[in-house]
Amino acid sequence: MTLTDSPSLQIRTVNVTRYVTPLREGGSMPAIAEADDGFLYVLKFRGAGQGHKALIAEIIGGELARSLGLKVPELVFAKLDEAFGRTEPDEEIQDLLKASVGLNLALHYLSGAITFDPTVTKIDPLLASQIVWLDCLLTNMDRTARNTNMLLWHKELWLIDHGASLYFHHSWQNWEEQAKRPFVLVKDHVLLPQASQLEEVNTNFSSILTPKIIENILNLIPDEWLNEDIFQSSQAQRDAYALFLNTRIAHSDIFVKEAQHARETLI
Structure with a gap:
């Protein structure tokens, strides 16, 4: 069944288990992270500069593109536990993780792209x-x-x-x-x-x-x-x-x- 004839849509939810590396070229400092389903994702943080509004735009833009037949990595909701990142040595990243506890958004990481x-x-x-x-x-x-x-x-x-x-x-x-x-x-x-x-x-x-x-x-x-x-x-x-x-x-x-x-x- 395609998106355009589906009566409803769903986005999977995963739990972030490992912070791999920051992507500092992004203005909101996203990161590559691993989730409990074993996959790597590009994680977009709700605690970043544009906050949840950037995540809303990501959902709308990504799913509109998908509905039109364009290629977009799978979007998932990514839960960040309060204890996650306590051992992170970088103070800026630690502050970002603390501000992003709860529900965030992530895109499937296209390895080798x-x-x-x-x-x-x-x-x-x-x-x-x-x-x-x-x-x-x-x-x-x-x-x-x-x-x-x-x-x-x-x-x-x-x-x-x-x-x-x-x-x-x-x-x-x-x-x-x-x-x-x-x-x-x-x-x-x-x-x-x-x-x-x-x-x-x-x-x-x-x-x-x-x-x-x-x-x-x-x-x-x-x-x-x-x-x-x-x-x-x-x-x-x-x-x-x-x-x-x-x-x-x-x-x-x-x-x-x-x-x-x-x-x-x-x-």
């Missing part, structure tokens, strides 16, 4: 258009030549790190209006030069992402991460995310035209 390099690997125009469309929907500013957030694994392109998406939710200021705005930062998207099939993708993807798909994905977000004071309940905050995404999909021609205009200046 290499960072996508646009000067070495050329991407099919359809796939490039699909990724650009998704990032315009998500207002994902973090897929540039400097930081592509894409990996090549077993000769396939995998998307990682959507934590910088949906930047409106860091303030929720004029968020209803922002849902209809173009994504001007698409001009810096690493795949924009190859994205020649945006109109075709827009027609296809807009029909796939139904309100039910959006609802199923948003229901994955733990209530404890939905605690904005401006909302009366966690469900009210979910409803706001749903309205933003559904409105943005309904007005996708706006961000597609912006992307096409930006692309014309590059080619």
